[in-house]
Amino acid sequence: MIFLALPTPPDEDGSADLKYILGVAKDLGKLLQPGDYKVIVDKSTVPVGTAEKVKQAILESSAGNIADTFDVVSNPEFLREGAAVEDFMKPDRVVIGTSSEKAASLMRQLYEPFVRQGNPIIFMDEKSSELTKYAANSFLAAKISFMNEIALLCERVGADVDMVRKGIGTDFRIGKHFLYPGLGYGGSCFPKDVQALSKSSKDAAYEFKILNAVMEVNKRQKGFFHRKNQKLLWQ
Secondary structure (H helix, E strand, O other), X not given: OEXXXXXXXXXXXXXXXXXXXXXXXXXXHHHOOOOOOEEEEEOOOOOXXXXXXXXXXXXXXXXXXXXXXXEEEEOOOOOOOOOHHHHHHOOOOEEEEOOOHHHHHHHHHHHHHHOOOOOOEEEEOHHHHHHHHHHHHHHHHHHHHHHHHHHHHHHHHOOOHHHHHHHHHOOXXXXXXXXXXXXXXXXXXXXXXXXXXXHHHHHOOXXXXXXXXXXXXXXXXXXXXXXXXXXXXXX
16 A cells, blocks of 8 residues: 655645645656556545545556556545544544555555544445545635624624623533634645635535635635734724
């Protein structure tokens, strides 16, 4: 198994830059040998259709007939910042996208020791797996932006956003995580993944209105804060 754990930084138009992944794929095409089966695992966060591009890049750079020598699998990571080792050792779920029974069997053998407590290994097609990671991060970003909207409303009507948060967070369908209002979402994944999903939607001729609103709320939220006496206050 060969894992591709490479950066996919945002391009100028918001799309994910795949030059690192496709560059390695071309290198692999020169190294793979007929009869020496390998599973190529996309671990990076990548747009829908990347598995096909990786496979094509490998085939185009190969000098021999290696079509039956490898399979490309989508296996997105769901690691939290600050808890990556724990999440890796005890994942709450493992998502694997493949259309190959042979690759699926090997991936199951790899991950079964990490889910002995019964957490699921979820198999699906490659495109669904690729979209799952973007959908998860975009939904969490949407929760943050929603609570920031609620916080602004609380400021205007005299309600306590912390009490509102506790009130809705106890609904198991919503949950208490990502319900804290504040400066907005940031980090290494949410901004680029939300942008990438929005760009992918535009490329598919679909206007993702909720996602666009999430980005606009997050951008606006930053403007509501300013520093005074080393505290963050509403303008």
